Amino acid sequence: MSSNPIDIKKVHIQDSFWTTKQELIRKEVIPYQWEVLNDRIPEAAPSYCMHNFRAAALLHEKKQSLGKAFVPPKYSYRGFNVLPDDPRAPKDDEFYGFVFQDSDFSKWIEAVGYSLATHPDPELEKTADEAIDLVCRAQTEDGYLDTYYIINGMDKVFTNLRDHHELYCLGHLVEGAIAYYQGTGKEKLLRAAMRFADYVAERFGTEEGKIHGYPGHEIAEMALLRLSEVTGEEKYAKLAEYFIDQRGRAPLYFDQEHPTPKGEEYKVDYYHQAHIPVRDQDEAVGHAVRAVYLYSGMADLARRSGDEKLFAACRALWKSTVSEKMYITGGIGATHLGEAFSFPFDLPNDTDYSETCASIGLVFFARRMLQIEAKREYADVMELALFNGILSGIALDGKSFFYVNPLEVIPKACHLDERKMHIKPVRQKWFGCACCPPNLARLVASIGTYAFTEKEDTLFVHLYMGSELEKNGRKIQIESGLPESGNVSIRVSSGNAPEPLTLALRIPSWCEDHYQIEGVNVSSEDVRDGYLYVNVPDEETTISLSFELKPKFVSVDARVNEDLGKVALVRGPIVYCAEEADNGDGLGSLYIDPRAEIKEEKISISGANAIALDVEGYRILPNEQGAEFISPLYRTWQGEKEEKKTVRLIPYRLWANRGEGEMRVYLSRR
Numbered sequence: 274m275s276s277n278p279i280d281i282k283k284v285h286i287q288d289s290f291w292t293t294k295q296e297l298i299r300k301e302v303i304p305y306q307w308e309v310l311n312d313r314i315p316e317a318a319p320s321y322c323m324h325n326f327r328a329a330a331l332l333h334e335k336k337q338s339l340g341k342a343f344v345p346p347k348y349s350y351r352g353f354n355v356l357p358d359d360p361r362a363p364k365d366d367e368f369y370g371f372v373f374q375d376s377d378f379s380k381w382i383e384a385v386g387y388s389l390a391t392h393p394d395p396e397l398e399k400t401a402d403e404a405i406d407l408v409c410r411a412q413t414e415d416g417y418l419d420t421y422y423i424i425n426g427m428d429k430v431f432t433n434l435r436d437h438h439e440l441y442c443l444g445h446l447v448e449g450a451i452a453y454y455q456g457t458g459k460e461k462l463l464r465a466a467m468r469f470a471d472y473v474a475e476r477f478g479t480e481e482g483k484i485h486g487y488p489g490h491e492i493a494e495m496a497l498l499r500l501s502e503v504t505g506e507e508k509y510a511k512l513a514e515y516f517i518d519q520r521g522r523a524p525l526y527f528d529q530e531h532p533t534p535k536g537e538e539y540k541v542d543y544y545h546q547a548h549i550p551v552r553d554q555d556e557a558v559g560h561a562v563r564a565v566y567l568y569s570g571m572a573d574l575a576r577r578s579g580d581e582k583l584f585a586a587c588r589a590l591w592k593s594t595v596s597e598k599m600y601i602t603g604g605i606g607a608t609h610l611g612e613a614f615s616f617p618f619d620l621p622n623d624t625d626y627s628e629t630c631a632s633i634g635l636v637f638f639a640r641r642m643l644q645i646e647a648k649r650e651y652a653d654v655m656e657l658a659l660f661n662g663i664l665s666g667i668a669l670d671g672k673s674f675f676y677v678n679p680l681e682v683i684p685k686a687c688h689l690d691e692r693k694m695h696i697k698p699v700r701q702k703w704f705g706c707a708c709c710p711p712n713l714a715r716l717v718a719s720i721g722t723y724a725f726t727e728k729e730d731t732l733f734v735h736l737y738m739g740s741e742l743e744k745n746g747r748k749i750q751i752e753s754g755l756p757e758s759g760n761v762s763i764r765v766s767s768g769n770a771p772e773p774l775t776l777a778l779r780i781p782s783w784c785e786d787h788y789q790i791e792g793v794n795v796s797s798e799d800v801r802d803g804y805l806y807v808n809v810p811d812e813e814t815t816i817s818l819s820f821e822l823k824p825k826f827v828s829v830d831a832r833v834n835e836d837l838g839k840v841a842l843v844r845g846p847i848v849y850c851a852e853e854a855d856n857g858d859g860l861g862s863l864y865i866d867p868r869a870e871i872k873e874e875k876i877s878i879s880g881a882n883a884i885a886l887d888v889e890g891y892r893i894l895p896n897e898q899g900a901e902f903i904s905p906l907y908r909t910w911q912g913e914k915e916e917k918k919t920v921r922l923i924p925y926r927l928w929a930n931r932g933e934g935e936m937r938v939y940l941s942r943r
């Protein structure tokens with residue numbers, strides 16, 4: 274039997290690490306994003322998100338007042354990213370921004386919903402209610418809700434499923450509406466999302482007369498399955514099932530929608546994970562965010578239906594992703610060309626994409642796999658992505674963000690080399706295509722639902738974080754020293770009417786099974802797939818866990834050419850990097866000795882506490898020995914001149930909080 278995420282209202286995170294992040298989302302990111310969505314931050318790229326909802330609402334109002342005299346706009350393609358001629362004075366009745374700009378509101382309201390679930394805030398709720406009123410005013414009478422088409426002309430609705438994101442906007446709207454309903458009990462947005470889903474369900478399906486397509490950018494699949502769970506309405510699950518089953522079936526829908534040059538079809542469909550039916554897919558391909566969103570929906574469906582073939586595909590896709598295409602930071606999407614996966618073991622460090630959203634999608638996928646089978650391999654990846662490739666996406670003050678999370682940066686190259694211009698050496702205030710910051714906000718705001726899942730008498734602890742929750746009438750208080758120390762304590766109250774309670778405690782693979790447990794009797798037989806199953810006695814019980822957490826060097830599979838002869842430094846789930854701020858520039862000339870002692874030092878970077886690691890190494894000095902060979906650039910080799918150097922590394926997530934400078938995760942080794 275599978276497990277479910279814990280009810281967000283039942284888990285209170287009180288953790289020295291995660292509470293700080295959640296507070297940042299609540300106090301900085303949510304209010305800041307609201308200003309951005311309303312174009313009130315002069316130095317941030319304009320969003321036009323709320324402008325578009327207002328424009329759509331105005332259009333309906335005009336229709337009402339003009340009655341039969343109203344002439345609906347006729348669709349004419351204006352572009353994927355529509356910018357006003359005069360950015361300071363956008364026209365009231367035009368759509369601006371990316372075609373999927375509505376989704377920025379949906380992600381914002383999702384973060385708001387989760388935040389209100391645990392931190393009631395009447396002022397924020399009032400702002401959110403007003404925003405919802407506006408969004409609902411933008412919806413058409415028959416339930417359609419995508420401002421790009423409402424404003425630009427409804428006659429072409431669902432005619433470009435491949436590129437335009439109506440079903441993506443539906444998915445995000447559903448997710449946002451569910452979160453707001455869960456956080457506040459208010460149904461208005463949920464009803465609007467259901468009406469849009471009903472509209473889509475009417476139009477799509479295998480039946481004659483219906484559209485036989487599916488989302489160009491996945492997410493509706495997992496969102497609709499969740500909507501079905503929350504509302505108890507089977508029709509939403511059926512729609513999700515249709516989208517998943519139909520994808521990649523011949524004749525390929527996107528090729529029909531966009532007649533594709535012969536020989537190019539595979540490329541196009543592959544990019545959208547629509548080249549073959551999903552149950553036959555075994556390699557993670559195409560646009561990375563789309564891929565992991567699809568796999569998450571597939572896992573949800575497999576859990577719901579018990580479809581073994583579908584689950585086998587999920588497993589194969591998981592394996593392909595994490596054992597051939599994932600960076601040590603939990604980043605995925607090795608190429609910026611199409612924001613996509615590359616071929617197996619192609620993991621360049623300085624041109625990669627590793628979009629924040631893609632790592633977030635990987636966390637979605639991991640949690641869903643965990644729900645089906647509690648194996649630590651999923652939780653290990655979830656934790657890795659969270660602490661590294663995701664949290665690197667946000668500055669310590671919550672006011673700037675990375676979209677792309679590279680493993681190696683030379684700022685000059687980002688400014689001058691076109692191949693690297695997608696890489697920013699400092700976090701940005703906002704992005705015209707602002708998918709990542711609000712995605713990060715909704716994930717962090719709901720982190721408890723990733724840390725804990727439950728079934729009948731078992732609580733699964735996938736991630737350790739200080740928290741209070743309840744299970745089977747027992748109060749559970751967790752204290753965690755992670756990521757700095759591996760000490761965890763779990764106190765379980767006796768409760769009035771004790772029912773059986775099992776805690777399934779993840780033994781993180783980074784401790785290499787070196788851990789101690791006190792307070793309960795367990796044996797090695799209680800460990801299954803990296804989880805220690807503890808039957809908690811009826812009386813009050815305190816379990817103390819101590820996971821060995823020491824720094825170590827990691828090398829990469831030899832097929833990753835990029836990293837041959839190099840090592841990365843990790844400490845528990847934390848991946849480290851060297852920065853110019855500590856080591857000077859020219860990080861590529863540093864060598865470290867993986868056999869040397871690693872020293873730890875407590876540091877603070879812009880108010881964030883962390884542990885820095887110092888390791889002995891060398892710096893290769895400019896080669897002035899040997900005779901010139903053809904030009905001064907080359908010399909006959911006579912050995913390198915080097916000087917000793919202690920190299921300092923800091924947690925990767927903290928890089929670029931001290932101004933612009935070089936950064937590198939993998940260092941050459943001796």
Ligand code: FUB
Nearest residue numbers: 373490562612630706708
């Ligand atoms: O297309 C919507 C979002 O924008 C994607 O998920 C991101 O990769 C970015 O392209």
Ligand code: ZN
Nearest residue numbers: 628630708709
């Ligand atoms: Zn993104």
